[in-house]
Amino acid sequence: xxxxxxxxxxxxxxxxxxxxxxxxxxxxxxxxxxxxxxxxxxxxxxxxxxxxxxxxxxxxxxxxxxxxxxxxxxxxxxxxxxxxxxxxxxxxxxxxxxxxxxxxxxxxxxxxxxxxxxxxxxxxxxxxxxxxxxxxxxxxxxxxxxxxxxxxxxxxxxxxxxxxxxxxxxxxxxxxxxxxxxxxxxxxxxxxxxxxxxxxxxxxxxxxxxxxxxxxxxxxxxxxxxxxxxxxxxxxxxxxxxxxxxxxxxxxxxxxxxxxxxxxxxxxxxxxxxxxxxxxxxxxxxxxxxxxxxxxxxxxxxxxxxxxxxxxxxxxxxxxxxxxxxxxxxxxxxxxxxxxxxxxxxxxxxxxxxxxxxxxxxxxxxxxxxxxxxxxxxxxxxxxxxxxxxxxxxxxxxxxxxxxxxxxxxxxxxxxxxxxxxxxxxxxxxxxxxxxxxxxxxxxxxxxxxxxxxxxxxxxxxxxxxxxxxxxxxxxxxxxxxxxxxxxxxxxxxxxxxxxxxxxxxxxxxxxxxxxxxxxxxxxxxxxxxxxxxxxxxxxxxxxxxxxxxxxxxxxxxxxxxxxxxxxxxx
Amino acid sequence: xxxxxxxxxxxxxxxxxxxxxxxxxxxxxxxxxxxxxxxxxxxxxxxxxxxxxxxxxxxxxxxxxxxxxxxxxxxxxxxxxxxxxxxxxxxxxxxxxxxxxxxxxxxxxxxxxxxxxxxxxxxxxxxxxxxxxxxxxxxxxxxxxxxxxxxxxxxxxxxxxxxxxxxxxxxxxxxxxxxxxxxxxxxxxxxxxxxxxxxxxxxxxxxxxxxxxxxxxxxxxxxxxxxxxxxxxxxxxxxxxxxxxxxxxxxxxxxxxxxxxxxxxxxxxxxxxxxxxxxxxxxxxxxxxxxxxxxxxxxxxxxxxxxxxxxxxxxxxxxxxxxxxxxxxxxxxxxxxxxxxxxxxxxxxxxxxxxxxxxxxxxxxxxxxxxxxxxxxxxxxxxxxxxxxxxxxxxxxxxxxxx
Numbered sequence: 001x002x003x004x005x006x007x008x009x010x011x012x013x014x015x016x017x018x019x020x021x022x023x024x025x026x027x028x029x030x031x032x033x034x035x036x037x038x039x040x041x042x043x044x045x046x047x048x049x050x051x052x053x054x055x056x057x058x059x060x061x062x063x064x065x066x067x068x069x070x071x072x073x074x075x076x077x078x079x080x081x082x083x084x085x086x087x088x089x090x091x092x093x094x095x096x097x098x099x100x101x102x103x104x105x106x107x108x109x110x111x112x113x114x115x116x117x118x119x120x121x122x123x124x125x126x127x128x129x130x131x132x133x134x135x136x137x138x139x140x141x142x143x144x145x146x147x148x149x150x151x152x153x154x155x156x157x158x159x160x161x162x163x164x165x166x167x168x169x170x171x172x173x174x175x176x177x178x179x180x181x182x183x184x185x186x187x188x189x190x191x192x193x194x195x196x197x198x199x200x201x202x203x204x205x206x207x208x209x210x211x212x213x214x215x216x217x218x219x220x221x222x223x224x225x226x227x228x229x230x231x232x233x234x235x236x237x238x239x240x241x242x243x244x245x246x247x248x249x250x251x252x253x254x255x256x257x258x259x260x261x262x263x264x265x266x267x268x269x270x271x272x273x274x275x276x277x278x279x280x281x282x283x284x285x286x287x288x289x290x291x292x293x294x295x296x297x298x299x300x301x302x303x304x305x306x307x308x309x310x311x312x313x314x315x316x317x318x319x320x321x322x323x324x325x326x327x328x329x330x331x332x333x334x335x336x337x338x339x340x341x342x343x344x345x346x347x348x349x350x351x352x353x354x355x356x357x358x359x360x361x362x363x364x365x366x367x368x369x370x371x372x373x374x375x376x377x378x379x380x381x382x383x384x385x386x387x388x389x390x391x392x393x394x395x396x397x398x399x400x401x402x403x404x405x406x407x408x409x410x411x412x413x414x415x416x417x418x419x420x421x422x423x424x425x426x427x428x429x430x431x432x433x434x435x436x437x438x439x440x441x442x443x444x445x446x447x448x449x450x451x452x453x454x455x456x457x458x459x460x461x462x463x464x465x466x467x468x469x470x471x472x473x474x475x476x477x478x479x480x481x482x483x484x485x486x487x488x489x490x491x492x493x494x495x496x497x498x499x500x501x502x503x504x505x506x507x508x509x510x511x512x513x514x515x516x517x518x519x520x521x522x523x524x525x526x527x528x529x530x531x532x533x534x535x536x537x538x539x540x541x542x543x544x545x546x547x548x549x550x551x552x553x554x555x556x557x558x559x560x561x562x563x564x565x566x567x568x569x570x571x
Numbered sequence: 572x573x574x575x576x577x578x579x580x581x582x583x584x585x586x587x588x589x590x591x592x593x594x595x596x597x598x599x600x601x602x603x604x605x606x607x608x609x610x611x612x613x614x615x616x617x618x619x620x621x622x623x624x625x626x627x628x629x630x631x632x633x634x635x636x637x638x639x640x641x642x643x644x645x646x647x648x649x650x651x652x653x654x655x656x657x658x659x660x661x662x663x664x665x666x667x668x669x670x671x672x673x674x675x676x677x678x679x680x681x682x683x684x685x686x687x688x689x690x691x692x693x694x695x696x697x698x699x700x701x702x703x704x705x706x707x708x709x710x711x712x713x714x715x716x717x718x719x720x721x722x723x724x725x726x727x728x729x730x731x732x733x734x735x736x737x738x739x740x741x742x743x744x745x746x747x748x749x750x751x752x753x754x755x756x757x758x759x760x761x762x763x764x765x766x767x768x769x770x771x772x773x774x775x776x777x778x779x780x781x782x783x784x785x786x787x788x789x790x791x792x793x794x795x796x797x798x799x800x801x802x803x804x805x806x807x808x809x810x811x812x813x814x815x816x817x818x819x820x821x822x823x824x825x826x827x828x829x830x831x832x833x834x835x836x837x838x839x840x841x842x843x844x845x846x847x848x849x850x851x852x853x854x855x856x857x858x859x860x861x862x863x864x865x866x867x868x869x870x871x872x873x874x875x876x877x878x879x880x881x882x883x884x885x886x887x888x889x890x891x892x893x894x895x896x897x898x899x900x901x902x903x904x905x906x907x908x909x910x911x912x913x914x915x916x917x918x919x920x921x922x923x924x925x926x927x928x929x930x931x932x933x934x935x936x937x938x939x940x941x942x943x944x945x946x947x948x949x950x951x952x953x954x955x956x957x958x959x960x961x962x963x964x965x966x967x968x969x970x971x972x973x974x
Contacts, residue, residue, distance in 0.1 A: 090600075117647070163803055184831070402707065425858045468653065468655055470651045470653060470655035471655050471657060472655075473620070473622050473642070473649065473651075473655070474649060474651065474655045474714075474717070474718075476622075476641070476642040476645050476670065476673065477620055477622075477642050477643070477645070477649040477727075478643075478648075478668050478669030478717070478718070478720075478721060479639070479643045479646075479671070479672030479673055479721060480643055480668075480672060481643055482641075488668075489657055492659045493658065493659055534758075
């Protein structure tokens with residue numbers, strides 16, 4: 001075998017490429033995630049270059065912080081978890097045990113909230129529960145007194161349920177469908193009545209998934225930011241909201257200390273969750289799932305009638321929680337102050353674009369920025385995510401550590417990453433005497449990429465792990481380098497996961513609010529969600545119009561995810 | 572190409588997969604690694620292919636060390652048990668994949684090389700088919716064509732037939748053997764099926780617990796197993812432990828006394844060992860022979876019933892062994908060498924099980940609580956009814972001593 005020198009060099013490069021990309025991923029993670037988070041930690045424990053625990057102890061001994069902020073954060077997360085379970089478990093029961101028209105469609109729609117920008121959902125809830133919202137209009141239509149739900153704990157909890165009940169439903173449905181019908185039949189044949197069979201055979205197999213869904217919901221709602229900001233105001237503030245308020249006041253040490261406390265709690269919860277999930281991973285699918293019934297019973301008995309009534313009632317609740325807020329937003333965007341249909345809100349946006357002052361939010365730059373950041377996120381997050389998927393599906397020493405380090409961005413809130421990037425790279429860092437600064441735009445792409453790449457990994461990794469290792473070995477023994485085998489064999493076989501992951505990355509970038517609002521502060525780099533938030537503070541109509549634009553863009557992402565993604569039960 | 576393994580060891584943490592394996596495969600040879608699952612045969616193959624690197628020792632191709640050479644630089648064709656065809660490529664693209672990296676041997680075009688190889692495995696015209704549309708046997712032949720297309724110097728086959736049914740397996744292995752000798756490519760074949768190993772190989776290496784037990788041509792390994800493991804793994808065997816009482820007539824024959832062990836201990840050990848061999852996936856034959864071996868209850872040569880005691884023993888006459896009185900030794904007798912009409916070395920046992928296998932019937936005798944296996948030709952098998960007491964014996968020359 002004679003090879004030219006250039007071919008030899010190319011081969012050498014190919015053999016090393018995977019290691020190079022892996023190293024680059026590590027560097028990016030360190031620079032864009034670990035360093036900023038470390039900056040926040042340093043801010044919290046350093047004062048004038050000396051180590052001090054003063055800011056943290058000040059918070060931990062302050063009744064205001066402990067009760068009004070931290071305890072409230074935990075309380076609302078707990079109630080939100082209960083609400084999500086109450087709303088999600090019946091859905092799992094319906095999805096797993098009943099056959100009805102549109103079941104598959106509804107089931108795939110449960111991923112939609114995941115890609116919906118939370119600030120847009122918040123706008124939807126304002127449009128529903130606000131003083132002139134859909135709910136009060138409906139009430140006054142029937143001559144009933146109006147209610148004030150905005151800026152209450154209830155509104156926050158319902159909005160959180162909007163996000164997390166579908167998650168609970170997905171996870172529990174997957175577990176329910178993997179219950180083997182023969183196990184129930186065996187229990188029945190041994191003398192158990194249907195209730196006992198459910199309690200003794202089915203329920204124990206569902207509990208782990210319910211636990212996983214509840215823990216995830218708690219973690220997510222504990223770190224919830226835009227929903228609480230928009231629906232709670234500063235009267236009802238979670239840790240995240242208060243960190244944001246402190247950043248706005250330029251009280252960085254206090255913000256950092258709060259952020260550290262929150263991060264420690266979140267990381268602990270996530271560590272517990274990951275341990276739990278590792279031991280409880282569902283076997284996935286069975287050849288003999290429990291049979292599905294029709295929602296309309298064949299014979300009407302008291303029991304079946306009650307069941308049907310229950311299902312009907314539940315459907316009404318689902319429509320109220322999931323459909324009404326989105327519909328309200330759409331409606332509000334085309335409704336004038338007098339209640340007539342109008343396009344003035346969209347016209348307002350267009351007019352603002354033409355005549356707005358430089359400090360005002362213009363719609364086109366927001367849309368443009370969102371798209372540019374999304375593309376940037378895509379370019380960074382997809383290679384990172386795919387590399388991580390390759391690394392995490394291989395067995396080697398220290399893998400658990402790599403897994404944990406790589407998935408940490410999952411657990412650290414965008415506020416913390418944003419704050420760290422702001423305090424570090426955006427304000428400037430001295431490296432070997434050179435001052436290095438990045439622009440707000442670059443920092444935003446960095447924050448989005450860090451937040452998005454775990455989703456790419458989670459979409460691609462299951463496909464990778466299902467690939468037979470012999471495929472790559474066959475390719476290599478036939479002369480392909482490791483990189484060629486990845487390009488020729490593995491990527492073509494997992495590309496659906498890559499596309500779904502990419503769509504996720506775009507959706508997350510477009511909807512990302514937490515770090516963007518911190519980094520966009522005082523710069524021109526605002527995005528659609530930031531524009532929505534700024535408009536929301538002043539006029540609901542244009543905010544809903546902007547929200548509708550967001551809805552269109554993220555719905556497109558959902559269509560791609562739904563077309564190419566497959567394994568959402570795991571998310 | 573000549574392949575050498577020189578003192579190859581492979582450890583994963585504290586677990587040892589291979590221990591000091593040295594083998595030498597001649598150019599053009601069909602060489603088989605055989606052993607129970609977990610014996611290290613697949614690890615050996617993966618070290619040769621370069622998917623694993625040995626912890627110690629070296630793999631050499633024509634004398635060149637392969638340390639640090641990645642799989643793609645070794646020029647080795649590999650065929651796996653599950654075919655591992657690239658599902659997103661057609662049959663033709665699969666076969667042509669290796670030709671992306673080297674020019675087809677013989678100066679022909681890629682297309683010509685692909686159809687040449689598909690001809691060779693009797694799949695002419697299958698170029699555009701989807702691998703999923705083929706049967707298991709066809710997929711395996713595509714995998715073989717793909718491995719051979721770049722003209723490898725060495726072909727590695729990792730249990731390539733295990734997923735196929737018995738009849739197809741036999742046909743395919745004849746085809747593989749024919750193609751191998753036509754091309755003259757050095758081949759290392761891995762299988763757990765000892766009968767397959769004996770049927771196709773020029774030479775076999777029997778592996779056990781990461782070590783090479785014996786290397787040799789199939790006939791030698793069957794007739795003269797070097798160790799007890801080989802005796803029990805390759806074919807069925809009845810293995811006895813004994814002590815030499817005295818040499819008879821100038822060592823033409825020796826009298827060997829097989830001591831019995833206390834019944835309870837014997838049974839316990841036998842059960843324990845049967846479980847252990849089950850856990851490691853050892854084949855049935857090994858298990859049965861272990862039981863038989865542990866079953867050395869005492870009985871005299873005349874087969875008269877004597878009371879069983881801890882010192883009970885049974886004496887056998889063995890031919891042509893080189894041992895002094897007082898030496899301990901282990902010997903084995905193949906089931907086909909136990910006959911009803913044999914005059915020497917008679918044993919009385921009870922028939923506990925009988926499996927009709929066509930030309931022979933495999934009978935298991937209970938000999939004082941332990942089992943012996945007898946292979947009875949079709950013509951004699953009426954004399955073995957379940958529960959019968961029968962006497963079998965064996966020629967002193969039909970025994971073989973193992974280490």
